[in-house]
Amino acid sequence: MTVKIEVKEGGTPHNTIMWAGLLASLVCLYLGAGLNLAFNAYTFSFFGGLAAVCAIVWGSNTIKTLCSYGIGTGVPSTGYTSFGAGVIAMLLASRVSWYLAPIVLVIVAAIIGLILGYLANNVIMMKIPVLIKSTVELVMVGALVLMGLALMTTSSYSLLSMVSTQTSLLGLPVAGHAGSFIGIAIIAVAFILGMIAVQHPFNATLGPSWQQDRMLMLAAEVGFLTMIPVAFMSIAYLSPLAVIVSIVVSVGGWFYTYNQFLCLSKRDAAAWLDAKPIREPEGH
Amino acid sequence: MVENIVIGIGLTAFAGALASVAGAAEDVESDIGSQGDPNSQVQLAPQMGYIHRIFNKAVSGEPPAYGLWVALGAGLAAAFLQVNINPILALALGCAIATLVQGIYATTAYLGRIASLAKFGQPVYIDILKSMTTVTMAHAFIAIFTAVTMCYLMNAALGHPFPLALLGLVWGIALGAAGSATGNPFYGKERQYQNQKFGAGVPVAASGNIVRYAEAGERNSLDNGWFTAKLGGPASGVCFGLIVFLELWRTVLFESFWAGWGAIFVGLILILIFTFIDRYAEVWARETFGPYAKPEGAAK
Known part of the structure; x- marks a missing residue:
C-alpha cells in the first residue's frame, strides 16, 4: 500500500529552483576546474562537491514534482534512472575541453533524457504529464552530480584525469590507469552515493505534512554528507592540503545544514518528546 | 593445480562464513530501523490512528541502501589502499566512515x-533516535565490514576481475536483496502482524494495525531487533551465505570446464534445484500450517 501524497501549493516555484540549481551547479564546476588550472593546484576541487550539492537540491524538488503523481514506492527508482543515464552523458562530455564540457554535458543529458522520457511516457504509456520534462531534468542532475564528484575526487573532469592517476613517485610523474577514478571504480561509489542522495530528501520527508523548505534543507544536508566520503576518497588523487580543504568545507556545510534540518523538523513535528509514552488519539 | 583448488575452496568457505554474518547483521539492522x-x-x-514508537528509517529499499553502504566502505578502502595504508586498517576505516554515513541517513x-x-x-x-541509531549503526558496521572483507578476498585472493568498489556495489545490492527477501517476512508477518492469522495477508481492515504494545510497556524497535535476531537474522545469513558460497564454489571448481561455460551450466542446475526446493517448501508450509488449504474462491 502506497502513501497518498498531496500536491502542495506555495513555496518556491519549481522553475526558479531548476534555473538556480542549473546555473549554480555550472558556475561551481567552472570555478573548480578553472581555478585548479589557473593556479595549477588541487585546492579548489571542493567546488565540484558544491556543484553536486546544488544539483541535488534541484533534483530533489524535481522528484517531488514528478512523484506528486502517485509514484509512492517508485521514488528511489527515479534516482537510478537519472544516474544510469547521467553517467553516459558525463563520460561523453568528459572527452571535450574543460570549458566546453559542462555545456556539452547539459546538452547530451537533455537529449538522453528526452529519449528516455518519450519512451516511458509514450511507448510504455505511463502517461504522466510532467514525465518527459522531469526525466530531462533528472538526467541533467545525475550527470552534473557525477561530474561534480569526479571533479572533487580527481581535480578535473576530463576523461584523462578519470582514467589515469596523476601522482608522482620520487619526483617522477607516474602514469597508470589501474588506480584511477574509473580504474578502481570510484565512479561506481559516486554513482550510488549521488543516486541515494537525490532520492533521499523527498523519500524521507514524504507525507501529509510535507514542507518544501524542510525537504530542500535535507537535500543540502545529504549533498554535504555526500561530499564527506568523497573528500576522504580524494586522498588517493589530491594533495594533502586539497583533501583537508575539502573535508573542512564538507563537514562545515554538513554541520550547518544538519542543524537547520533539526530545527525545521522540530518546527513541523506534532510534538518533540523525549522518553514519553504513546499518545493515543481521540476515539481509540 | 590441486593446491590452487584447495585454497580456492578454503577461501570460498571463508567468504561464505563472512557472508552469513553479513546477512544476519543486515537483517537485524534493517528490522530495528523498520526498513x-x-x-x-x-x-x-x-x-489509521495507531500512534507508535517504531524507528521508521526508510532510506530507500534495502538493496539500494546496502549497495551504497557496502560500495562506500569498499570504495573508501580502495582509495586508502591506493595510498598504501595497511589493508586491514583500510577496510576498517572505510567501513567506519560508511557506517557514520549510514547513521546520519x-x-x-x-x-x-x-x-x-x-x-x-x-x-x-527523540529518545528513539538516541537509543536506536547507535544499535543500527553497530549492526550495520558488522554487515558492511564482513561484506567488504568478503569482496576484498574475492578481489585480492581469488583474483576476481572487478575492482573492489564495484564488487562492493554488486554484493551490497545482493546482500540487501537477500536480507529483504528472507528476513522481512519474519519482521513483517511474525512481528508487526503477529495478531493476524498465518497466511492471511493484510486485509484492508487491518491496514496500519501493527503491534505497538509489548508484553510489558510499549514495543519499540529494539524489541523487534531482539525478536528477528532469533530466526529472521540467521535465516537471512544462511540465505546470503549460501548465495556467496555456491556462487564462488561453482566458479572455483567448474570454471576450467568448457572454457568457463561449465560454471554457467552448474549455475543453471543450481537454480533448477532451488526452484524445486522452494516450490516444495511453500506448498508443504501452506498445507501444514495455513488456514487456506483450498485455492482462493473455494475458501469458506
Whole structure:
C-alpha cells in the first residue's frame, strides 16, 4: 500500500529552483576546474562537491514534482534512472575541453533524457504529464552530480584525469590507469552515493505534512554528507592540503545544514518528546 | 593445480562464513530501523490512528541502501589502499566512515518521515533516535565490514576481475536483496502482524494495525531487533551465505570446464534445484500450517 501524497501549493516555484540549481551547479564546476588550472593546484576541487550539492537540491524538488503523481514506492527508482543515464552523458562530455564540457554535458543529458522520457511516457504509456520534462531534468542532475564528484575526487573532469592517476613517485610523474577514478571504480561509489542522495530528501520527508523548505534543507544536508566520503576518497588523487580543504568545507556545510534540518523538523513535528509514552488519539 | 583448488575452496568457505554474518547483521539492522517492505505499514499506522514508537528509517529499499553502504566502505578502502595504508586498517576505516554515513541517513529519514506525519498527531520521540541509531549503526558496521572483507578476498585472493568498489556495489545490492527477501517476512508477518492469522495477508481492515504494545510497556524497535535476531537474522545469513558460497564454489571448481561455460551450466542446475526446493517448501508450509488449504474462491 502506497502513501497518498498531496500536491502542495506555495513555496518556491519549481522553475526558479531548476534555473538556480542549473546555473549554480555550472558556475561551481567552472570555478573548480578553472581555478585548479589557473593556479595549477588541487585546492579548489571542493567546488565540484558544491556543484553536486546544488544539483541535488534541484533534483530533489524535481522528484517531488514528478512523484506528486502517485509514484509512492517508485521514488528511489527515479534516482537510478537519472544516474544510469547521467553517467553516459558525463563520460561523453568528459572527452571535450574543460570549458566546453559542462555545456556539452547539459546538452547530451537533455537529449538522453528526452529519449528516455518519450519512451516511458509514450511507448510504455505511463502517461504522466510532467514525465518527459522531469526525466530531462533528472538526467541533467545525475550527470552534473557525477561530474561534480569526479571533479572533487580527481581535480578535473576530463576523461584523462578519470582514467589515469596523476601522482608522482620520487619526483617522477607516474602514469597508470589501474588506480584511477574509473580504474578502481570510484565512479561506481559516486554513482550510488549521488543516486541515494537525490532520492533521499523527498523519500524521507514524504507525507501529509510535507514542507518544501524542510525537504530542500535535507537535500543540502545529504549533498554535504555526500561530499564527506568523497573528500576522504580524494586522498588517493589530491594533495594533502586539497583533501583537508575539502573535508573542512564538507563537514562545515554538513554541520550547518544538519542543524537547520533539526530545527525545521522540530518546527513541523506534532510534538518533540523525549522518553514519553504513546499518545493515543481521540476515539481509540 | 590441486593446491590452487584447495585454497580456492578454503577461501570460498571463508567468504561464505563472512557472508552469513553479513546477512544476519543486515537483517537485524534493517528490522530495528523498520526498513524494507513492512515499513509501508509502519508508515501507514499513524494515518489509521495507531500512534507508535517504531524507528521508521526508510532510506530507500534495502538493496539500494546496502549497495551504497557496502560500495562506500569498499570504495573508501580502495582509495586508502591506493595510498598504501595497511589493508586491514583500510577496510576498517572505510567501513567506519560508511557506517557514520549510514547513521546520519537513518536519523534524517526518521525525523523527516515522522515530522511529515504531524497532521495525524504522530510525535517525534527523540529518545528513539538516541537509543536506536547507535544499535543500527553497530549492526550495520558488522554487515558492511564482513561484506567488504568478503569482496576484498574475492578481489585480492581469488583474483576476481572487478575492482573492489564495484564488487562492493554488486554484493551490497545482493546482500540487501537477500536480507529483504528472507528476513522481512519474519519482521513483517511474525512481528508487526503477529495478531493476524498465518497466511492471511493484510486485509484492508487491518491496514496500519501493527503491534505497538509489548508484553510489558510499549514495543519499540529494539524489541523487534531482539525478536528477528532469533530466526529472521540467521535465516537471512544462511540465505546470503549460501548465495556467496555456491556462487564462488561453482566458479572455483567448474570454471576450467568448457572454457568457463561449465560454471554457467552448474549455475543453471543450481537454480533448477532451488526452484524445486522452494516450490516444495511453500506448498508443504501452506498445507501444514495455513488456514487456506483450498485455492482462493473455494475458501469458506
